[in-house]
Amino acid sequence: MSSKRVVLTFPPEVVEQPVVAIMVKQYEILTNILRAQVHEGEVGRMLVELEGDTKKIRAAIKYLKEIGVTVEDAIRDIALDESSCISCGACTAVCVPGALSLHGEEQELLLNRKKCILCGFCVDACPLQLIKVKF
Ligand code: SF4
Ligand code: SF4
Incomplete structure (x- = not known):
């Protein structure tokens, strides 16, 4: 028995x-x-923990990839250095669940951890590398 935490990204035609x-x-x-975060006709994202026989997990991941699902290893958490943020919006643009957003006149960056699916897309998006992965 083993377990693996992964982020699945479903193309719209596979969501249902x-x-x-x-x-x-x-x-x-x-x-x-x-x-x-799964809605009809849209790209869906899911953070899942798979538990079972190692070979079967591998076979299931192969099946997912064959039907067009992107499978990525999940990160445990992210850390954000808001103090150096220039509010460019590059991270909010790639944050599909809307966990990152800019607020008020100062365009202050806020992270709503309840919405975050730990996909890690914002980490690569920040030009100043202010968002770090925590494993
Ligand atoms: S990891 Fe980043 S991009 Fe992904 S949902 Fe969380 S805040 Fe948004
Ligand atoms: S991408 Fe980086 S600098 Fe731009 S808003 Fe996000 S954290 Fe701030």
């Missing part, structure tokens, strides 16, 4: 497929959905 049910039935993997 019963992917989680297939993972459970066909691959016998416990799929614990930790965060999800």
Whole structure:
């Protein structure tokens, strides 16, 4: 038995497929959905913990990739250095769940951790490298 925490990105045409049910039935993997943002006709994102036989997890990930789902290792947390932020908005632009946003006249950057799905996209987006990955 092993477990793996991954971020799944679903293209719009796959969002409505019963992917989680297939993972459970066909691959016998416990799929614990930790965060999800899935809407019909849009790109969907899910942070999931997969638990099961290592070979079956590998096979399930292969299946996901074959149907067009992007599978990335999840990060544990992010750390943000707001004090040096220039409010350029590069990170908010890539934050699909809207966890990062600019507020008020000062365009202060705020992080709503409840919305964050730990995809890590904002880390690469910041030109000043103010967002760090925590594993
Ligand atoms: S890791 Fe960054 S881009 Fe991804 S959801 Fe969290 S704040 Fe947004
Ligand atoms: S990308 Fe970096 S500098 Fe720009 S708003 Fe985000 S944290 Fe601030």
